[in-house]
Amino acid sequence: MSTKLWRAQRLSRLGSSIFAEVAEWKRNAVLRGLDVIDLSIGSPDLPPSEPIREALSQAALRGDAYGYPGSRGTAAFLAKASEWLAFRFGIAIDPAEELVSLMGSQDGLGHLALALCDPGDIVLLPDPGYPVYAAALALAGVVPYLMPLRAENDYLPDFASVPNDVWQRAKFMLLNYPGNPVSAVADLAFFELAVETAKRHGVLIVHDLAYSEMAFDGCRPPSILQVDGAIDTAVEFHSLSKSFNMAGCRIGFLAGNREAVAAMRELKANIDYGVFLPVQEAGIVALDMDIAGTGPKVGPVYERRRDVLTEALREQGWEVERPKATMFLWAKLPRMQWQLTEPWDSRRISREMLERAGVAVIPGDAFGAEGEGFVRIALVEDEARLREAATRIGAFIRGEY
Incomplete structure (x- = not known):
């Protein structure tokens, strides 16, 4: 009996599997007892009106x-x-x-x-x-x-x-x-x-x-x-x-x-x-x-979140740009104050940040070669959780985990 692969070769051309990869990182972190603040996927955390x-x-x-x-x-x-x-x-x-x-x-x-x-x-x-x-x-x-x-x-x-x-x-x-x-x-x-x-x-x-x-x-x-x-x-x-x-x-x-x-x-x-x-x-x-004009506007919600998170990250030593739109920060990698045996890149920082600090983001290289050197951070938690995320990230940057 001949062996056939029940999987189309085109699937291997679909590109990055980073979302599944990050989901696995999150699963493992939760199994270890970490409280994960998930800023990876751009899924609104609020319901429709x-x-x-x-x-x-x-x-x-x-x-x-x-x-x-x-x-x-x-x-x-x-x-x-x-x-x-x-x-x-x-x-x-x-x-x-x-x-x-x-x-x-x-x-x-x-x-x-x-x-x-x-x-x-x-x-x-x-x-x-x-x-x-x-x-x-x-x-x-x-x-x-x-x-x-x-x-x-x-x-x-x-x-x-x-x-x-x-x-x-x-x-x-x-x-x-x-x-x-x-x-x-x-x-x-x-x-x-x-x-x-x-x-x-x-x-x-x-x-x-x-x-x-x-x-x-x-x-x-x-x-x-x-x-x-x-x-x-x-x-x-x-x-x-x-x-x-x-x-x-x-x-x-x-x-x-x-x-x-x-x-x-x-x-x-x-x-x-x-x-x-x-x-x-x-x-x-x-x-x-x-x-x-009778429905709530989403813009002000995410503008407040943007302001809270960018200010909190700057207080922790990570200078990030304030976007004019969307539910994401496109952030240049922070200057790390500690080092691994391997160099810091967007994927390694994202994984270590999740595994050590419990904050999930998406590495920029998942979106193309030009994305290396950045991470994408989704504004999909309330302001208190975003402040907590920034505090954890600051400790991670300083090597306190």
């Missing part, structure tokens, strides 16, 4: 809520998403042709290359970038071209440095502002340059705007679709996960260029039956409350 939960509960009790919802999204949800885009960004999006609902933006990010590309095509990705960007290309047999994001360029890609032959083969380029893991923001002038560049080379722009409502110090992240003519060459992902604390509900949408939206809709029609109807109804309530 009560009216959203009530809408979900009431809809789930209806007997007619359990049929196939349809992969496109209900007309009511798409209409409300269109209304919210007009309210928030002043853009007009046709809900019938320029929108499709998603099981969270990661659903769309994971499948878009399958809908738009053929094996051997090129897609331009940010480095560092959220892991699903590269994983989606591996599944689709698409070749990534990495655009470095560096502090000296405000973590914006340099389009002029991309070779012409890459532009000629590229199907789309992926942008993410406000960013994850790099908590950078971009203005309309940057998006205008991106749209002009994309049109010149016949490339679609895919903008991941999952963190649009997590901005601080008066910052209001724009939509790329605000740029004149952008809808001819751009689509944009939106998510209710972070903006309305609905991460477990799995709901978001893709808006923009109707050809690309239609391709995503066609793919999804063959692989799923859409978002659970009660979740869509809860999403309508969330968007409607935001339009009416």
